[in-house]
Amino acid sequence: MISCACKEPHEKRRIVLTGGPGAGKTAVLEMIRLHFCEHVRVLPEAAGILFGGGFPRGGRIEIQRAAQRAIFHVQRELEAAGDAGEPAIVLCDRGTVDGLAYWTGTDDFWSSVGSSLHQELQRYDLVIHLHSPDLKDGYNRANPLRVESAADAAALDARILQAWERHPRRFIVDQSPSFLTKAARTLEILRTEMPECCRQHVLPLHPGSQA
Secondary structure, eight states: OBOOSOOSOOOOEEEEEEESTTSSHHHHHHHHHHHSBTTEEEOOOHHHHHHHTTOOOSSSHHHHHHHHHHHHHHHHHHHHHHTSSOOSEEEEESOTTHHHHHOOSSSOHHHHHTOOHHHHHTTOSEEEEEOOOOGGGTOOOOSTTOOOOHHHHHHHHHHHHHHTTTOSSEEEEOOOSSHHHHHHHHHHHHHHTSOHHHHTTOOOOOTTSOO
């Protein structure tokens, strides 16, 4: 993060960066850490914290549901921690509504976590959805926590898109042959949400460059 001379309190905005597996969230978030000022607080992914720490995944439906309930509550607490201090933007690597796309079985996800879709959508000021690429556009499984095939990723991408469809402010960033084009579009959306005093710190990307 770049230090910022602006010391005035900002009106905090909570923004979600979401999308299917392999959509490029990790790379885009790293660019944001490099190109944006300290008033943009980037939160880690709740699922990555849990699964990276050994929380069981896959297998029986009870395990899958337990994982999604745990992710929901960890996400809530990450956001509570992210709100501390004076951030202008709290940027979430996925949000609580993503759990709806991963929930399995006939039981209601929202009842299981004691909330509702309406309540959770209201927690976020903006949603940016990055589409998963297909095999020809570069889908890969380099991330050791990524277990989905290209077909599974596409199906999840569609379910996540549907889960957030009622949010009043959602931007959808389509797949592009050049990843930097996709990244530049995402960074520009985020830049427009920043306070004017912080926008000057954002370094330009050149979409024509090779990824």
